[in-house]
Amino acid sequence: MDKPGTSLANPAPRPALEAIDLTKTYCTSQGEVTAVAAVNMQAAQGEFVCIVGPSGCGKTTLLHLFAGLLEPTSGVVRTNGTEIRGPVRDIGLVFQNGNLMPWRTVLRNVTLPLEIQGVPLREAEDAARGVLELVGLRGFEGARPRELSGGMQQRVAIARALVYDPKILLLDEPFGALDALTRERMNLELQRIWQARRKTVIMVTHNIHEAVFLGDRVLVMTPRPGQICSETRIPLPRPRDLSVMGTPEFGALAQSIRAAIYE
């Protein structure tokens, strides 16, 4: 297992995303709370990075800092070398619970980012149909979110993030609310979509198996204060199928990550 920060030693071409001494402190009624404390990490172009950690360890805060939704107390986030000071087009965020607009159809939920960018509706709808097909929701364009299962809603959310083709995709426990079987199927789907679209993905999860299955690298985050305490490379070959979960290598990787969490 590498110690965090060692990957900074071999300078790659500009990382798709990097955080340098990133700290976020909230003022609450209980005083100051440090949600993210001096986090250093980076994600290479096209890399799939998973961040695991227990609830309340600052994972969501970290993602929101990456997305430019929060301003860091200190430190910087850079994408391709430019500092992030607010929401940017190159970064797409998929929220925890789907976060769809119940009054819009599936198709129009997916067109939303393009509508905001001022793309003509016709064009936006064509693009949306394309990504809906990619996430396996062809034929559901006219449905309302409440008519869909949780897994399907999450697919719509992913389609919405893909439609404007951001270079980096941030996923905040996208499958946290799903049952174990649906989650596994969604993991396979996500791997397929990631391989088809070659995006840089940073995914936050509290599921170790999911992280090992999907990630090129798994970072462990510990709470109070939120810090990245270990980094594990996942050398399993791609594309991975579910049977990989039964292999000894998989078990050993999952075990070492679990150990890092409970350290």
Place this chain on the structure above:
Amino acid sequence: MAEICQPQARPSLAARLRRLAGRACGALAGVLAFIALWGGLVALLRYPPFILPGPGRVWARFLVAVADGSLWYHTSLTLFEIFAGLLLGVSTATLLGYVIAKSPTLDRILSPYIVAAQAVPIVALAPLLVIWFGFGSLSKILVCALTLFLPVLINTAVGIRSVDRNLRELMRSLGASRWQTFRMLEVPAALPVLFGGLKIGATLSVIGAVVGEFVGADRGLGFLINLARGLFDTPLLFVALFTLVVIALALYGVLSLIEAALLRYR
């Protein structure tokens, strides 16, 4: 994929019409039962018509009032005042409600005055408005607008404030402008609550217009009620009352239809 289910099919037009017809029949039966009860009571207790006229007498008076044009003469003015009052009251209340929802500072500054204005009984305020703005329609329109102001304002503020925070974050992450957030998120998200306020406002607008006319007017359904009372023409008073009820029901019904059409997703 096992999780795939067919999107819910919409009920066919025929089925919807049948359901609508069923509901209309139910409403009609209720009205008939009410008239029968009323007629039976009058026949049984033999009240003089100036205290409680039977349905037959009221109907006859209605036909006379329609024939001589007096009913429409008064109703048209009251309708005008209601619509103008609704327009004025709803537009200002919605605007101010939105501002208050967005700005805690303005909320603190304005709220005491708004609540104070609403705490003064409108019947006490109406004479003042008539003194200031005259016996014409303007004073009635103002009374009407004031009556419906607070519920519409509060519903707007509550509706805008209760917009899902995660959806706000989403709009922000997508780089939406204020106007886009307003148009694509706040309006559709607050619409259900907005309609609640609008429906209350519509019924209150009828009360507002009549209160205004009660205080000082020479035309309108409120004036007609006053006139009928003075002449002991109780059947005419009932005609005016029922007309008001029909106006209120029609307003409410139209709003409900628009609401159902706009909020079909629910």
